[in-house]
Amino acid sequence: MKKDERWIWTFRYAWEGIRYGIRTQRNLRIHLVCALLAAGAAAFFHLSLMKWAILILIISLVIAAELVNTAIEAVVDMVSPDYHPLAKVAKDTAAGAVLVCAIASVFIALCLFFHPVIYFFKYNS
Numbered sequence: 001m002k003k004d005e006r007w008i009w010t011f012r013y014a015w016e017g018i019r020y021g022i023r024t025q026r027n028l029r030i031h032l033v034c035a036l037l038a039a040g041a042a043a044f045f046h047l048s049l050m051k052w053a054i055l056i057l058i059i060s061l062v063i064a065a066e067l068v069n070t071a072i073e074a075v076v077d078m079v080s081p082d083y084h085p086l087a088k089v090a091k092d093t094a095a096g097a098v099l100v101c102a103i104a105s106v107f108i109a110l111c112l113f114f115h116p117v118i119y120f121f122k123y124n125s
């Protein structure tokens, strides 16, 4: 394979990983639905460009954390199919990372939408 063709395959493998995550991880699908709802709300409330940027950043962070969690689960299942306390540590801390990002995303969404929602109901009631 030519060197300049390799980056295309890198994208292809990355896309396969994302598709695998969506296919197998229920939580990832839930995060994606929440992300679509948040993007719809952002469009509805005409969020500023800066707020859009923050929203996209936190959505990407949650989805990336979920994909890394999926990767860690796969590696743990491969190297330690039987119970091992370190396998438990790896899976639980990876899941903890997703939880931290998900909780942060809820608080950030509250900050982003607080004023637009207040103004919307103030001037439409």
Ligand SMILES: Nc1ncnc2c1ncn2[C@@H]1O[C@H](COP(=O)(O)OP(=O)(O)OP(=O)(O)O)[C@@H](O)[C@H]1O
Pocket: 025, 027, 073, 076, 080, 081, 082, 083, 084, 085, 087, 088, 091, 092, 095
């Ligand atoms: N090989 C193992 N050794 C020790 N504990 C394990 C092992 N596999 C799983 N566990 C424990 O069981 C929990 C659930 O594991 P599981 O593989 O079902 O992950 P999960 O987070 O439920 O994955 P999914 O997102 O696919 O539902 C882990 O968080 C961990 O505490």
